[in-house]
Amino acid sequence: MLALAANPLLCRMALGEGHIDAASFTGIRVVAGAVMLRILMVWSRRGGERKPVDWRAVVSLFGYMIFFSFAYLSISVGTGALILFGAVLLTMFVVALHSGERFSPLSWTGLAVAVFGLVYLVSPGVTAPEPVGAALMAVAGIAWGLYSLLGRGESDPLGTTADNFLYAIPLAAGVSLVFWSDMHTSWRGVTMAVLSGAVASGLGYALWYAVLAGMAATRAATAQLSVPVIAALGGVVLLAEPVTLRLVISSVATLGGIALVLLQRSASDTNST
Numbered sequence: 001m002l003a004l005a006a007n008p009l010l011c012r013m014a015l016g017e018g019h020i021d022a023a024s025f026t027g028i029r030v031v032a033g034a035v036m037l038r039i040l041m042v043w044s045r046r047g048g049e050r051k052p053v054d055w056r057a058v059v060s061l062f063g064y065m066i067f068f069s070f071a072y073l074s075i076s077v078g079t080g081a082l083i084l085f086g087a088v089l090l091t092m093f094v095v096a097l098h099s100g101e102r103f104s105p106l107s108w109t110g111l112a113v114a115v116f117g118l119v120y121l122v123s124p125g126v127t128a129p130e131p132v133g134a135a136l137m138a139v140a141g142i143a144w145g146l147y148s149l150l151g152r153g154e155s156d157p158l159g160t161t162a163d164n165f166l167y168a169i170p171l172a173a174g175v176s177l178v179f180w181s182d183m184h185t186s187w188r189g190v191t192m193a194v195l196s197g198a199v200a201s202g203l204g205y206a207l208w209y210a211v212l213a214g215m216a217a218t219r220a221a222t223a224q225l226s227v228p229v230i231a232a233l234g235g236v237v238l239l240a241e242p243v244t245l246r247l248v249i250s251s252v253a254t255l256g257g258i259a260l261v262l263l264q265r266s267a268s269d270t271n272s273t
Helices: 002-016 022-043 055-071 077-098 105-122 131-150 157-178 187-212 217-223 226-239 245-272
Strands: none
Touching: 002 022, 002 055, 002 077, 002 187, 002 226, 022 055, 022 157, 022 187, 055 077, 055 131, 055 157, 077 105, 077 131, 077 226, 077 245, 105 131, 105 245, 157 187, 226 245
């Protein structure tokens, strides 16, 4: 969870202080992640025949990373992490409903509370986040939610993730060309992008997939509730970002609502067995 929470901090530190542009940060993050994941593949002696690339997953992964970067040009770490996390899980819940999964009245209550928390966070007001940045982060969350759904049941998550990062490199190069006029880098910005790609993303995702192998899905989702909190605390300590009453209320409502849904689903699964 610390590795997953490090990405918002590294991204905001690099972009918010103008050390690098968003397209370059994303491109370096993708390349660094691809290299680290390939090293892990070699170290674990995995290889052989790879299955065909799923471009839906590649586009979803890159969509998450590029919108994530551009969003952090204008919003705080805690706000961005909350919007991202809420959008991810709400996307997964919507897909579950579309596929025919039934929710109890208590689960619907939890979803309503979670949606209220996100709506309240971005509603107009003095302490509301910048609307374009909030919208970009919501899109990033939807993309990550779709990417997570596409990877369900994946027999070789490490190898597939390594391939997805590799095939995302041309997409990153294309976006960098589009924003060529905005390109600027510094050693500090490049270092943060490398750390985000190689450590927080490459090693972080590999570790997360290893942990997932022995963890129930509901428990795994519940564990991720800590990510926005850790990221927000990091923003306060490292970037001196203010903790607004709006953010606190939104966090309690969103994370509490999602936790209610997860606990209800966990209880339903236990009763059904």
